[in-house]
Amino acid sequence: MSTETSIQIPRTAYEVERFTLPNGLRVVLSPDRSAPVIGVAVVYDVGIRSEPQGRTGFAHLFEHLMFQGSANLEKLAHFRHVQGAGGTFNGSTHLDYTDYFETVPSNALERMLFLEADRMRGPRLTEENLKNQIDVVKEEIRVNVLNRPYGGFPWLKLPPVMFDTFPNAHDGYGSFSDLEAATVPDAAEFFDKYYACGNATLSVSGDFDSAHARMLIERHFGDVPARPAPSRADFAEPDLTAERRESYVDKLAPLPAVASAWRVPDPITDFAGYLPYVVLAEVLTDGDASRLVERLVLKDRSVTSVGGYLGFMGEPFEVRDPTALLLQSHLPPGGSVDKVLVTIDEELDRLATDGLTAGELARTQARMATHLLRETDAVLGRALRMAVLELQRGNPGLLNDLPHQIAEVTEDQVRAAAAALRPNRRASIEVVPGGNQ
Amino acid sequence: MSQTISLPELDANRPLALPLEAEQTLPNGLTVLAIRRPSVPLAEVRLRVPFAKAELADAAVLAQTLFSGTSTRSTVEIAAELQTVGGGLGAGIDPDRLQISGNSLVSGLDRLLELMAEVLDDAVYPEGEVTTEVERLADRIQVAQSQPAHLARVALLKRIYPGHPYAVQTPSVEDVRAVSPEALRALHARRLHPAGATLVIVGDIDPEQAVQTAAKRLGGWNGGGESADLPPIPPLVPGPLLLVDRPGAVQSSLRFALPAVGRTHPDHAALQLANMVFGGYFSSRWVENIREDKGYTYGPHSVIEHSVAGSTLTVSAEVATEVTAPALVETLYELGRIAALPVREEELEQARQYALGTLQLGMSTQSGLAGLASTYAGFGLRLTFLAEHSARLAAATLADVHRVAATYLAPAVAAPVILGDAEKIQAAVSAIVPVTVESKS
Incomplete structure (x- = not known):
């Protein structure tokens, strides 16, 4: 029995306020006024494991397309509006989710909510943007996998040894041939299926007043059309019985x-x-x-x-x-x-x-x-x-x-x-x- | 259903607020800076010791073996004692300084500093541990030598800092293997001293009390030893593009070095803004051109690198081998454009907001503040520099930005290097600019 309790583990007390908009978007607010900055994150319940066979790397490619403009935002506008507010942005694709996020001075809260809500209603999917981002993603794969030692080790190399089914085993960065085969209708279908506001959460932390933030969130996200979350696939596989x-x-x-x-x-x-x-x-x-x-x-x-x-x-x-x-x-x-x-x-x-x-x-x-x-x-x-x-x-x-x-x-x-x-x-x-x- | 909504205006900005801090220089020469940022119940520490001109391989191994044992404790015991207070410490070097960095639960700050002092006073560099770390470092260097970003940097440094200690910043495997415990003990005795060193503590602390704790633990650190000054970096010599061969590379590593100025130079704020408009952040001309328009690259960047002996602006992109020459053309075009033509008002305002905003973001975490305070201290600056720099960023005019762009960002003053498959790219690149080739040794 280990009974040493030589140091007290401290506890944080971040406030947490949760609510769900009528359209199904789940929201988490965590105000903390100690520095004049906020973090905004929108997370969709779709990732590498959900991409279709023959479309390896598609969840990540689609993440790139979410930055290429939306109804009220031209291509490049998202980047300019975040950085022009003094902030930073990014997105990333994971096995089970895809996130989009900004850190900005707190005076840009409403602008960030506007940007995220606009692309939640739907990105501008064009042949030109798709072609451009396929090229960019290929360069990303060259930098991170093909042109360096130990590229993709072990996160891309070990899953196909451990797992037998496509969702768990395949290369989440994608093959160049699958990426090049991606089409605008594929992207539209992927958005329709997975990028429903019922399949997403919005979280804001940092320097804001909760009631004010809630009002702004209702203003910008309230009219995003309600679409239910798709039923989540079961990715279960049996444990290994032999090495x-x-x-x-x-x-x-x-x-x-x-x-x-x-x-x-x-x-x-x-x-x-x-x-x-x-x-x-x-x-x-x-x-x-x-x-x-x-x-x-x-x-x-x-x-x-x-x-x-x-x-x-x-x-x-x-x-x-x-x-x-x-x-x-x-x-x-x-x-x-x-x-x-x-x-x-x-x-x-x-x-x-x-x-x-x-x-x-x-x-x-x-x-x-x-x-x-x-x-x-x-x-x-x-x-x-x-x-x-x-x-x-x-x-x-x-x-x-x-x-x-x-x-x-x-x-x-x-x-x-x-x-x-x-x-x-x-x-x-x-x-x-x-x-x- | 895509109704048109206009972009919300920004609310009024909150002014830059500097945190509560305390400072004291101890009798042994150590300056202690303690800064209050109570966001989480932790403490961050950064000890920066001037280390210029220390022998490269010895210094690199010293950083790896500083925590490898004292006369009373082994590597494992030191690590376990640190962990007990949620702590960890590590050391790193660059051509300017040795830095010990770490953190712990705030309740363990006193113990963390006590263990740091113990190591500073009594590191013994045991034979066996040194051998282990020498081999680990040799392996890491070998791996680095297979990484294009490392090879491109090595070639660039060699080109732009001839005859200066900055020209070679990674020791050779052979030199590392030749390092002895005696050499480490001698280097430690000669150079690891509090004179000119700065200890930064940031966290959920009372700054005055933290300074006292540091004085109690580190006040006895031996104040003797030597120091060394670096000569200023040589002026950047522009010239032909240096093509370094990397047969079989699927990407080319494109690098441009350009002249720059230090943080307190009157041109610095305007140069920072000009660099942003050119390629210093995502919403810049160069990134929008070669990534978002052409798809040549994934993560191009352009940064001002400040070192004690001088500052240099470096432009970096990894581009597909087959578009190396076109990417070079676009880079030269964007540098030439910003040197020749004034930037637009909205481009400057966007860059200015970014520069001001990211200052606030950088100060908003304990580790961010600790890094800033420690880096600034290495240049004789304090956090008050943030306020002064903000004012200069706010005041920079279109004319200022145009003038510095013509001075520092012009293609004519650049030193370009490309690491890539010479057989595939040399002819196309030579059609754009004069080229000298360095084949793989």
């Missing part, structure tokens, strides 16, 4: 690397069963005092770095089932992947059998609290997390509770989680270096 392991040659990579994944409990329906795995990943890999860094990096020198996290895109609280705990390692020249995997098994066994050392769990939980609080210090960090927590769980206030819920995970739970990471449930992908050899 899977594959490798590929990366022509640009000078050194070997390996990543492994094990399925974990459903993050939404079994949050209590899932949290111990979130803690386990940190016990194993957070800093020089973690189990695997100490063993693999400092003692054995069999890896040069090791990282562990939940979800293929590293977002433990923004992913649905099926998902995984991942461990990834970069190896020195000539390093043995077999040896690394065997050592990880040994360390998991040791953790499961012998438990944690005095203070080990409490200090890991304290550091996790710091990480979580840092992420939510930025207004946008709060707006995004609350928007997704509302979308996936109907519980944006979980943001305030997370550090304590993590601190309540027990040693027995962490040991049980470690015991579940058996080789026969493991999927691994190995990078064989092809560069500088």
Whole structure:
């Protein structure tokens, strides 16, 4: 039993106000007047797992099209209006959702609501914009995957080893041939099906008065036509019963690397069963005092770095089932992947059998609290997390509770989680270096 | 159903408000700046120590092994003690300084500083740990050498800072492998001292109290040692485009270096605005041209980089190999256009709003404030510079922007470099500008 409570885990008290507009749009407000800035996030319940067969990369391509103009906004206007208000913007496509967001000085609140509402009514989908953004996305893929070592490792390379169905296994950045085959009618259909206001959440955090913000939200989003959310597909797959392991040659990579994944409990329906795995990943890999860094990096020198996290895109609280705990390692020249995997098994066994050392769990939980609080210090960090927590769980206030819920995970739970990471449930992908050899 | 709605006006802006802070220079020479930002119950710390002219490989390994043990604690024990208060510390170097960065739960600030002081006074650089970190760093450098962005930067620095310590900022694998614990101990003894160093603390703190805590923990840090000054960077020499061969590259890395000025120079605010209108943010001419119109690239950017010995403006884009020459043409066109013709009023206002607004955004988190305060301190500035700079941004005129654009952004003063597949791009690029080729060594 670990009973150390050497440091108090603090609690945040961000206000959370939730309401739903008559058209079905769910809204979360979290006022905080401590700095004159606001974060605005609109999140749609569609992501990489929902894109159709033959259209790999389409969710991401469509995200780009949402910036290309709408009824009252010419192409380029969105960017100019945000930046011309002193703000920053972006969007990103994830496995289970797509987000659009701005951070701006608080005097631009109404303008941001106008911009988001206008594209929620519908983007301008033209052949010219589609062609242009296909080119831009191809350059993005070249920068992030094709022209660099370890591109797409492991987030694009491991899912096809672990999963068998198209939604879970396919390349979310997309093949160039699928991207080039995308049409304007495809985009219109995708918007109609998934970009319904009943399938979205809006979250605003920072420097505003709630009643005023609510009035502005009703003004701008109130007349977005009501369209219900599509029924969400079931992406479930059975757990692995036999180990899977594959490798590929990366022509640009000078050194070997390996990543492994094990399925974990459903993050939404079994949050209590899932949290111990979130803690386990940190016990194993957070800093020089973690189990695997100490063993693999400092003692054995069999890896040069090791990282562990939940979800293929590293977002433990923004992913649905099926998902995984991942461990990834970069190896020195000539390093043995077999040896690394065997050592990880040994360390998991040791953790499961012998438990944690005095203070080990409490200090890991304290550091996790710091990480979580840092992420939510930025207004946008709060707006995004609350928007997704509302979308996936109907519980944006979980943001305030997370550090304590993590601190309540027990040693027995962490040991049980470690015991579940058996080789026969493991999927691994190995990078064989092809560069500088 | 697409009714026309007009763009809402912006409400009145809230003025820039500087946070509560306290400052004290301790008898050993350490300046402590404590800044209150109580948004989350954490503390951020940044210790910046001047480190110019430190031997490159030694300095790089020192940053990796500073926390590898003291006479009483191992790497793992130091890390575990830090974690116990929700803390973490790490070190990094650049040609100007060594910086220790970290954070913890605010209740652990005293302990965090105590452990930082322990390491500063008593890091021992154990043989085994140094060997491990040397090999890790050597591997990381090898990986960096396979990354186009790194290779393009190496080529650019070598070209624009000849004979200056800034010319080479990454040590060779061989030099790293030759670093010994003795060399690290000697470098630490010689250079890791409080004179000229600044400790910034930001968080849910009482600034006066935090200064006292820092004085208690770091007041005993040895005040001896040496310092070194850097010569100013050499003037930028324009000339032919340097083409660095990277056979098989599917993209070309396009870089332009241009002259720039430091933060306190009278031209700085206008140059910042001119750079924005050119290519310094998304809604700029160059980005709208080569990304949103032509689709040549994904994330082009243009930034003023400030270092202690001087400032340089760098323009960067990764473009598809087959459009390298056209992307170069558009870049030269946009630089030439802003140097030759005044910008439009609305372009300037948009850039001005962006520059002013992002100052507010940058100050709105503890880590943002800590980074700003620490960087400014390295240039002898304080957060009050934000207010002064805001006033200069607000006052810059169209004429100011035109004048600085003609001076600093003209293609004639640029030093261009392209890293790419020479066999595929050399002929087309040579048709646009004179080219010299550096083949892969």
